[in-house]
Amino acid sequence: LYAIPAYMTIFSSMFMHGGWIHLIGNMWYMKIFADNIEDNLGQINFIIFYILCGVGAGMAQVLTDTHSQVPMVGASGAIGGVLGAYLINHPNAKVLVLIPYFIITIIRIRALYVLGFWFIIQFISNTGGVAYAAHIGGFITGMILILFFNKKRKSKSKVVKGPWG
Numbered sequence: 697l698y699a700i701p702a703y704m705t706i707f708s709s710m711f712m713h714g715g716w717i718h719l720i721g722n723m724w725y726m727k728i729f730a731d732n733i734e735d736n737l738g739q740i741n742f743i744i745f746y747i748l749c750g751v752g753a754g755m756a757q758v759l760t761d762t763h764s765q766v767p768m769v770g771a772s773g774a775i776g777g778v779l780g781a782y783l784i785n786h787p788n789a790k791v792l793v794l795i796p797y798f799i800i801t802i803i804r805i806r807a808l809y810v811l812g813f814w815f816i817i818q819f820i821s822n823t824g825g826v827a828y829a830a831h832i833g834g835f836i837t838g839m840i841l842i843l844f845f846n847k848k849r850k851s852k853s854k855v856v857k858g859p860w861g
Contacts, residue, residue, distance in 0.1 A: 710750040712769045725775050728791065729782045736785055737845055745845055749777020749838045756833020773830035776818075777838030783811045784842045 700708060713719040734742040753773020758764075782789075790804040818831045 706751055706754040707747065709754065709768050710747070710771050710774050713771070714769050718770055718772075722771050722775050725779065730775075730778050732786055732789070733778050733781045733842075736781075737849060741845055741849065745781070745838075745841055746774050746778065748841055749780075749834050750774030752837025752841075753777065753827075753830040753834030756837075757827045757830035760829040760833075768827050768830065770827070773827065773834035776831045776834030777841065779811050779814060780835040780838030780840075781842035781845075782807060784839055785846070 713722065730742075730746075733745070737745055750771065750773055753776060754768060757768055757773065787806065787808040789807045791807050791810045792802055793805050793810060795801045795803055815832070815835055818828045818835070822828050
């Protein structure tokens, strides 16, 4: 039996989930938001961005609960980073949202409101068993990192004209 070193668990935890509902929920968020961020960054930069967001999320959780003995499992913090990046790069994009009001209604709402609501929910839902600090930490990490990744991407895509035009 091979055990991975303790420092690697911050990476391996990003690819595990606490059950089917957890996995489906995370994949739903990836389906809605990640494709646009990947388009913005390119595949390789997106993978680097995603992993860095996961590390930021994990560190946020550890720093807010240094004595926890509960294993941290799930990609939610890294996905929170993707949501933070989406808020920066696409705040006015319309997102389809299900609203349960007598009957289920589908409406389009600006990403700014959807993601702002998601962020607030993370603060008020601070219950045991869920790493809400990782969600918040990932979101903030994504908001900050995307500024650097955007700058890097723009500098690569600049058209440099030669001496003949």
